[in-house]
Amino acid sequence: MLDAAQTLPAAAGVGYKPQHFADILKDAGDVRWLEIHAENYMGDGGRPLAQLRHLAEEFAISVHGVGLSIGGEGALDRDHLARLKHLVGWLNPASFSEHLAWSTHDSHFYNDLLPLPYTDATLARVCDHINQVQDTIGRRMLLENPSSYLAFAESTWSEPEFLAEITRRTGCGLLLDVNNVFVSATNLDFSPQGYIDAFALDQVGEIHLGGHDEDEDDHGKPLLIDSHGAEVVDPVWALLDYTLAKSGPKPVLVEWDTDVPEWPVLAAEAARAATALERIPA
Amino acid sequence: MSVSQTDFTRAMMDANQPVPEGLLDASGGPAGRRFSVYRNNVAVSLTEAMHSAFPLIGKLLGKQNLDGLAGLYLRAHPPSSPLMMHYGAEFPEFLAGMEQLKHLGYLPDAARLDLALRRAYHAGDATPVDPAQLGALAPDALMGARLSFAPAMQVLRSPWPLFDIWRFNTEEDAPKPRHEAQDILITRPEFDPVVQHLPAGGADWIDAMNRGATLEGALSTIHAQHPDFDLSHVLALLLQGGAITHLDSKG
Numbered sequence: 001m002l003d004a005a006q007t008l009p010a011a012a013g014v015g016y017k018p019q020h021f022a023d024i025l026k027d028a029g030d031v032r033w034l035e036i037h038a039e040n041y042m043g044d045g046g047r048p049l050a051q052l053r054h055l056a057e058e059f060a061i062s063v064h065g066v067g068l069s070i071g072g073e074g075a076l077d078r079d080h081l082a083r084l085k086h087l088v089g090w091l092n093p094a095s096f097s098e099h100l101a102w103s104t105h106d107s108h109f110y111n112d113l114l115p116l117p118y119t120d121a122t123l124a125r126v127c128d129h130i131n132q133v134q135d136t137i138g139r140r141m142l143l144e145n146p147s148s149y150l151a152f153a154e155s156t157w158s159e160p161e162f163l164a165e166i167t168r169r170t171g172c173g174l175l176l177d178v179n180n181v182f183v184s185a186t187n188l189d190f191s192p193q194g195y196i197d198a199f200a201l202d203q204v205g206e207i208h209l210g211g212h213d214e215d216e217d218d219h220g221k222p223l224l225i226d227s228h229g230a231e232v233v234d235p236v237w238a239l240l241d242y243t244l245a246k247s248g249p250k251p252v253l254v255e256w257d258t259d260v261p262e263w264p265v266l267a268a269e270a271a272r273a274a275t276a277l278e279r280i281p282a
Numbered sequence: 283m284s285v286s287q288t289d290f291t292r293a294m295m296d297a298n299q300p301v302p303e304g305l306l307d308a309s310g311g312p313a314g315r316r317f318s319v320y321r322n323n324v325a326v327s328l329t330e331a332m333h334s335a336f337p338l339i340g341k342l343l344g345k346q347n348l349d350g351l352a353g354l355y356l357r358a359h360p361p362s363s364p365l366m367m368h369y370g371a372e373f374p375e376f377l378a379g380m381e382q383l384k385h386l387g388y389l390p391d392a393a394r395l396d397l398a399l400r401r402a403y404h405a406g407d408a409t410p411v412d413p414a415q416l417g418a419l420a421p422d423a424l425m426g427a428r429l430s431f432a433p434a435m436q437v438l439r440s441p442w443p444l445f446d447i448w449r450f451n452t453e454e455d456a457p458k459p460r461h462e463a464q465d466i467l468i469t470r471p472e473f474d475p476v477v478q479h480l481p482a483g484g485a486d487w488i489d490a491m492n493r494g495a496t497l498e499g500a501l502s503t504i505h506a507q508h509p510d511f512d513l514s515h516v517l518a519l520l521l522q523g524g525a526i527t528h529l530d531s532k533g
Contacts, residue, residue: 039365043404044433047473050407067364073287080364105287108360111331112323114290149320150313153304154284187316189308217307218314225319 008033008060008094008206010249012273014266015064015228015256021051023263025058030274031267033060033094035253039067041091042083052091060094062206062253063087067109070129070143071102071116081136088137095206095251097142097175098133100126100163117152118162123169130170142205143167144175147212147226148184159184160198167203174200176250177208178239179232183224192239201247209240209273210255229258232269237276244280252277294320295357328356328369335370336396339377341451342389351377367404371397388442395448395466395477398436402468402475405434410524416517423531425498429491430528434470435520437485445479467516469523476523483508484516 011032016024024031034055041052055061067080088096101113116122134141145163157165163174176199178192185192211230215223232254244250254269283304293299294317305313332352333340340348355376361369374390374397383389410432416424438444445466446459467480467488480488483504490500497513504511520526 040367042365043367044406046404046407046434046470048404050473069364077364083365102287104364105291107362108291109362109364110291110294110324111327111361111364111366112320114287114294114320117285150316151306151308152285153306187308215319217316219307219311221308223316223319 008062008251010251011277012270013060013062013251013253014270015253016055017256017260017266018048018051019260020263020266021055023267024055027267028059029267030271031059033062033251033253035062035064035255038063038065038084038087038096041087056091056093061091062095062097062251063091063093065096065098066113067103068098068129068133069102069104069109070098070133071100071114071122071126072104072129073102073125074105074107076129076132077104081133084133085136088139095142096137096139097144097206099144099146100166101146113146115146115148115150115152118155118157118159120156123157123162123165127166127169130166130172134170134172140171140173142173142175144177144208145180145199146184147177147180147224149187149223149225151188158198160195160200164200164203167200173205174203175206175208176201176204176243177210178243179208179210179212179236180226182233182236182239183212183226186222186224193242196239196243196246201243204247204250207240207243207250207252208255209236209252209269210257227258228255230256231265232272237272240273240276241279244276249277249280290320293317294324295360297321325353325356328361329353331366331369332356332373335400336373336393338392338396338448338451339373339389342386342392342447351380367400373397388440388444388447391438391440391442391444392447394438395444398438398466398468399475399477402434402436402470403473405432405470408432408434408524408527410521411526411529413521415529416521416526419531425501426496427529427531428494428496429520429526429530431488431492431520432470432525432527434468434475435523435525436468437480437488438466438468439485440464440466445477448477467519467523467525469520469525471522471524478519478523480519481512481515483511487511487513487516 009032012030013033016034016036099113181192181195209232210228213225213227217223252273285302285304289302301317329352359372374393378390441463443459443464445464449456465480465485467478469476486504487500490503
């Protein structure tokens with residue numbers, strides 16, 4: 001079992017899909033660590049937990065939550081917090097991360113990462129929730145930047161400043177998804193490099209990469225949609241290089257959650273991430 | 283103009299509602315169809331969750347029909363938990379209430395079977411007893427024994443030929459469903475749930491065992507209704523499925 005103080009290696013990882021279980025154990029290629037969605041491993045037993053116990057003996061594991069609704073107006077779900085504490089407790093993963101988003105409102109869970117405005121009020125609420133999570137699980141968490149399709153008129157903070165202020169107030173770290181940066185920058189017409197320049201890179205404990213879909217808005221302007229259902233595009237790989245040159249080596253994860261390909265395709269994406277890590281300028 | 287999460291979810295779940303003011307595109311204009319990304323994501327992800335939860339219903343009705351039902355269901359019963367492994371619990375009753383599906387009376391039970399298989403898949407692990415342990419008991423001791431069952435074991439009672447319907451839709455060259463009521467026994471020998479036809483009386487016998495009866499006591503409760511009940515057959519199904527986790531023969 002991994003040491004509690006251990007963090008993710010500054011190497012390539014992939015989002016774990018059960019259909020890749022045998023392939024990963026046979027030939028993981030450049031993959032040194034795996035990320036699981038917390039909610040899929042909150043059952044009582046059976047294959048999911050057996051596979052996870054097995055993988056945790058060979059790989060560093062990152063637990064990535066998609067259901068806490070940290071940006072929600074309402075209180076955090078105590079039952080869900082307790083389940084998370086239990087999972088993190090027995091698995092002792094190398095990292096736990098969640099999203100700057102909400103998914104539960106009025107006790108309904110919408111199974112999507114929904115956006116919030118960046119104001120002093122939402123800042124205070126998000127920080128309260130992060131403090132509650134970190135107190136409950138007894139460790140530092142990472143918070144991920146979202147993909148944005150629209151903006152809130154009421155926002156008074158930029159996203160990088162908002163995230164940096166959250167780390168100052170709560171001591172949490174950040175998960176920087178460079179595909180989300182590229183998607184948001186395209187959709188909201190800002191410079192992705194400028195966003196990276198403003199980001200608290202010293203607080204980043206993990207980087208995400210993933211694929212997106214292309215659509216158009218009402219005015220024929222490009223509308224990118226974070227789908228995790230395709231290969232990472234070249235401009236996002238370039239943005240990863242730009243980021244790593246500034247941040248130094250970080251754990252880099254490739255996510256592929258819909259239309260999941262055969263293992264060799266995902267392994268090739270991980271190999272490309274490993275290459276990006278190797279050629280960081282000194 | 284501030285947008286509450288109540289405003290946001292109301293517009294997200296009902297495409298006839300206007301997009302909340304205060305949501306903007308890159309040039310400060312109304313968000314318009316950008317908001318549809320959220321409407322679409324929620325509908326697509328919850329529809330996919332229904333397809334993975336209800337494979338038998340998908341086979342019986344076809345993908346398009348289940349897509350349509352999933353769209354109605356997600357508005358009638360949005361998830362109440364972030365665990366998708368629990369989503370769809372009210373789908374059998376929802377199907378039973380659909381006027382246009384009344385002629386397919388077995389559908390709610392088919393949905394209950396899908397739910398039971400998913401519960402079995404995620405159920406807690408348990409070490410089964412060695413079948414030799416039962417074989418080693420003298421007949422009197424065996425009939426005086428009490429049993430505990432694995433969390434994955436489940437019994438479904440149905441007035442429909444539920445086992446035949448399941449087999450007809452999951453096995454090649456399976457015979458057409460007979461006209462009879464069939465109960466089902468679900469076990470999980472290792473990781474994959476197994477569906478078995480539980481003979482008449484079996485469900486009542488297992489109920490009695492679950493209430494703490496001895497083998498003989500449970501048999502006597504069903505004997506009048508099911509004089510031909512084959513205990514050794516049901517015991518064999520349970521043992522093959524690793525469903526017996528404890529044997530107490532001390533009386």
